[in-house]
Each structure stands twice: as C-alpha cells, then as structure tokens.
Amino acid sequence: MAIDSSKKKKKKLKRASVFQNSSSFMASSSTVSSCFIRNRRITILSVSLIVSVIVIFYISSIAIKKMKFEEVISSQISSIEVVNEFPHDPNAFTQGLLYGGNDTFFESTGVYGRSSVRKVALHTGKVEVLQKMDDSYFGEGLTLLGERLFQVTWLKKIGFVYDRYNLSKFEEFTHEMRDGWGLATDGEVLFGSDGSSTLYKLSPHTFKVIEKATVKYKDFEVHNLNELEYINGEVWANVWSSDCIARISPKDGIVLGWILLPNLRNHLFQAGNVGIDVLNGIAWDSEKNRIFVTGKLWPKLYEIKLHPIREPFHGSIERHCLRRRAFGFAEP
Structure with a gap:
C-alpha cells in the first residue's frame, strides 16, 4: 500500500511539473508575442512620424519657394x-x-x-x-x-x-x-x-x-x-x-x-x-x-x-x- 501511495505522489508531482512547465512556456510565448506586437507598433508609429515630417517639410519647402517666387515676380512690378x-x-x-x-x-x-x-x-x-x-x-x-x-x-x-x-x-x-x-x-x-x-x-x-x-x-x-x-x-x-x-x-x-x-x-x-x-x-x-x-x-x-x-x-x-x-x- 505504501508503495502505491508513493507512486501516486510521484505521478501527481510529475503532472504538476509538466503543467507548470507548460504554463511557463505559454507565459513566455505570450510575453514574446506582446513584445513583438509592441515593437512592431512602435516601428510603424516611428515610420509614420518620419514620413509625416518628410511630407510636411516637402510641402513647406514648396510653399516657401512659391512665396519667394511670387515675391520676386511682384518686386519686378x-x-x-x-x-x-x-x-x-x-x-x-x-x-x-x-x-x-x-x-x-x-x-x-x-x-x-x-x-x-x-x-x-x-x-x-x-x-x-x-x-x-x-x-x-x-x-x-x-x-x-x-x-x-x-x-x-x-x-x-x-x-x-x-x-x-x-x-x-x-x-x-x-x-x-x-x-x-x-x-x-x-x-x-x-x-x-x-x-x-x-x-x-x-x-x-x-x-x-x-x-x-x-x-x-x-x-x-x-x-x-x-x-x-x-x-x-x-x-x-x-x-x-x-x-x-x-x-x-x-x-x-x-x-x-x-x-x-x-x-x-x-x-x-x-x-x-x-x-x-x-x-x-x-x-x-x-x-x-x-x-x-x-x-x-x-x-x-x-x-x-x-x-x-x-x-x-x-x-x-x-x-x-x-x-x-x-x-x-x-x-x-
């Protein structure tokens, strides 16, 4: 009877260990996935900001050039x-x-x-x-x-x-x-x-x-x-x-x-x-x-x-x- 009881305890400990390892793996995988998603979002946001800055700078430069051109033209009159x-x-x-x-x-x-x-x-x-x-x-x-x-x-x-x-x-x-x-x-x-x-x-x-x-x-x-x-x-x-x-x-x-x-x-x-x-x-x-x-x-x-x-x-x-x-x- 003692032997059976010992065997049962070992099986329970083994299942608990497997469950804990599985949970730890899932938690780790979830953490990696969250980090990946967060990093991806940051990257997309950064790229969007850079593109926006470039677009704004381009539009501003065109406007400035147009203003300067109009000023030159008007100053000739x-x-x-x-x-x-x-x-x-x-x-x-x-x-x-x-x-x-x-x-x-x-x-x-x-x-x-x-x-x-x-x-x-x-x-x-x-x-x-x-x-x-x-x-x-x-x-x-x-x-x-x-x-x-x-x-x-x-x-x-x-x-x-x-x-x-x-x-x-x-x-x-x-x-x-x-x-x-x-x-x-x-x-x-x-x-x-x-x-x-x-x-x-x-x-x-x-x-x-x-x-x-x-x-x-x-x-x-x-x-x-x-x-x-x-x-x-x-x-x-x-x-x-x-x-x-x-x-x-x-x-x-x-x-x-x-x-x-x-x-x-x-x-x-x-x-x-x-x-x-x-x-x-x-x-x-x-x-x-x-x-x-x-x-x-x-x-x-x-x-x-x-x-x-x-x-x-x-x-x-x-x-x-x-x-x-x-x-x-x-x-x-």
Whole structure:
C-alpha cells in the first residue's frame, strides 16, 4: 500500500511539473508575442512620424519657394509716385525725350507738318530753340551722344543729326531698322526700336546693326516698343498704346521689370484733358537721379519715383501691358 501511495505522489508531482512547465512556456510565448506586437507598433508609429515630417517639410519647402517666387515676380512690378509736375506744350506730339542738363530737355515731336526738334526749359515748359522739320517727315525717337543729337523718322529709314547747341542739322543718314520709332544710347552705341519686339544696337558712325535681340517677358514677345531711354544699365521702353514701361536687359532682351503708370493719363482725363494721346517720353537726369515722363499732347511733364509692388499683384501684365489699345491717333 505504501508503495502505491508513493507512486501516486510521484505521478501527481510529475503532472504538476509538466503543467507548470507548460504554463511557463505559454507565459513566455505570450510575453514574446506582446513584445513583438509592441515593437512592431512602435516601428510603424516611428515610420509614420518620419514620413509625416518628410511630407510636411516637402510641402513647406514648396510653399516657401512659391512665396519667394511670387515675391520676386511682384518686386519686378513697380508703381509710381509723382514727385513734381511741370508744364508741357499740349500741342507737342512727343516722340523722343531726353534730359539735356541744367534743367532743360531735348524733345522730338511728330505729326506731318508739325514735326520738330526742340530745346525746352523744365520749369516753364517754354521752347527755347526749335528746328522745324520738312513737312514730309514725321519726327520720332531722339537721343544725345556727345555733342550730337540723333533723330529717326516714322515709316522711313532716314534719320538726322543735329548740333546740340543750336539744333542746326549736321547730316542725314539711313539705318537698317524696319522703321524709326525710338532711340537711346549708353554713350557708345545707339539703341533703336521700330515698333516690333526687336531691340537694335546700331553703330553711331555707320548706323549699321551691330546686334539685335527679341524682347521677351516670360514666353511672350513684347511688341510695339516705342520711345527708349538708357537708365542704369537698362533700356526702358514705352510700350505703345499701353500705360506701361518695360525695363529691358540690353544684353539679351529679357524684360527685367515693369512700371505701371495708368494713373497719370486717368488723372489728366479727369481734369478735362480729353484730347491727350498715349504715354510716350522717358528722360533721365543721371546727375540727380531724376526720372521724367510725359505723353503725346500732354499738358504736363512728371518727375516720378518708383515703388516696387511687394504684395501679390492682382492683375495680369499680359492684359495691362501687352494688349494693343488705341487712343485716337494711329501713329506711334
């Protein structure tokens, strides 16, 4: 009986040991499984966080680049402040304008039978010296190089050279542009326009084309380039039939910026000057860094300052500056 009892005790202890080992194994397996699941969740969470950070950084970088791009684009567009107003001959169909020093201007006017080259006093608008052109010529762009004034004419490849002091005519020349619209100089070459999108570089000695560039803004060609002025390494051009001035790189013809001036003409209209024509005429006083503008048949000449438009520009340069509009006269 004692032997049987001992055997039973051994069997019970063996079963208990097996049960405990089994329970221990199951507990261990459960612990490993829990750790694995927890680690997996942590890994997934970490990866998700990393991906989220990358996505946020990417979106932010795009937004920053867009903001910077918009800031650059808007800073290329300028409005103006009128610093001074001066009287201007309301019968002058202004085609070329330049500052001659000592508060005087040289001006070329158009219209058959009324075309002229003149020296004008800034503060009074009085014409001090006048050289009337032959009735068969329509005066256009004008520039000063050394002691000589250069002028081109509309619809002809003929130009004239005048003495800057008494406006006596030196000589007649022919050029290779399609037509004569605007002239300017950097002191070495002549820049010319013919109403197209081409900016010409001309020799002041032979008047042959040295180089030419197509003027472009983004992917748009800028046509109707009219009166020109060379200012601080840029060629500024009135865009005919618009209230805009294009600031052009003379190296490649790329438009570096725009100046919007619609308020000038609107102000003149509101004051009862209904007979005025388009904005045309840019002059620069390099000594005092003054910029002057006027228009055809305008009774005022304005000294202006530029103010870059920093806020987003609500409008379209294409609509404001590149669409052709007419205001009475068909001549450029």
